[in-house]
Amino acid sequence: MSIRNLITKAQRKVLQLVYRFDGWHVSPLSERPYAFDIITYCNNRKERNNFVEIGCGLGDITRNVDYITRTGYDNDAKVLRAAKVLPSKTPKGKPVKFDVFNFPESGLTGTYDVITMVNWIHHIEPVVLKKYIEQYFKNNLADNGEIVIDTVQDKAYRYNHNIEFLSAGIECTVYKIGDYARQREVFAIKK
Numbered sequence: 002m003s004i005r006n007l008i009t010k011a012q013r014k015v016l017q018l019v020y021r022f023d024g025w026h027v028s029p030l031s032e033r034p035y036a037f038d039i040i041t042y043c044n045n046r047k048e049r050n051n052f053v054e055i056g057c058g059l060g061d062i063t064r065n066v067d068y069i070t071r072t073g074y075d076n077d078a079k080v081l082r083a084a085k086v087l088p089s090k091t092p093k094g095k096p097v098k099f100d101v102f103n104f105p106e107s108g109l110t111g112t113y114d115v116i117t118m119v120n121w122i123h124h125i126e127p128v129v130l131k132k133y134i135e136q137y138f139k140n141n142l143a144d145n146g147e148i149v150i151d152t153v154q155d156k157a158y159r160y161n162h163n164i165e166f167l168s169a170g171i172e173c174t175v176y177k178i179g180d181y182a183r184q185r186e187v188f189a190i191k192k
């Protein structure tokens with residue numbers, strides 16, 4: 002492990018002691034290739050006005066994308082309190098807004114170029130997830146907007162989603178951003 006990774010982990014361990022968030026978040030961004038690829042993919046888009054991530058944790062993805070507005074939602078108020086004290090790259094726009102949001106009960110408002118939901122949707126029933134993907138696609142995506150999600154094929158996870166099922170009936174194109182451990186695949190569902 003690199004010295005930089007060790008320092009990041011030590012800093013996050015201290016944050017965890019203060020804010021009492023789940024131990025998963027101690028892992029630095031550099032240990033999550035899928036997150037790194039999502040950042041690169043989103044930063045290479047032409048339209049970069051509004052970005053939202055649901056289930057953002059410490060905001061490693063949201064804090065590193067270059068959009069005019071960035072919103073990080075999570076249902077864990079503890080991790081959001083810590084996310085707010087971490088530095089965020091803001092070459093293009095305003096500071097990140099973090100807020101509590103509980104999928105699927107909380108209503109998503111606003112129009113976004115990218116809506117990201119990764120590394121937690123394996124807890125959500127396929128029929129429920131599909132319903133809200135359809136709803137967000139119709140009501141909350143800008144022209145040329147996209148919803149970035151992941152699927153895993155690992156019986157240790159509660160639900161192993163299927164991208165054909167999740168995108169069926171939506172007038173979209175599906176683009177695969179990448180393949181990762183645990184047969185994780187990250188997709189963009191594009192308008």
Ligand SMILES: C[S@@+](CC[C@H](N)C(=O)[O-])C[C@H]1O[C@@H](n2cnc3c(N)ncnc32)[C@H](O)[C@@H]1O
Nearest residue numbers: 036056057058075076077102103104119120121
């Ligand atoms: C494993 S972390 C992933 C964080 C980030 N998406 C990433 O990949 O770097 C999952 C996060 O999703 C949040 N989460 C889980 N279920 C959620 C739900 N139903 N609504 C909103 N956030 C949720 C958790 O609190 C946690 O912070």
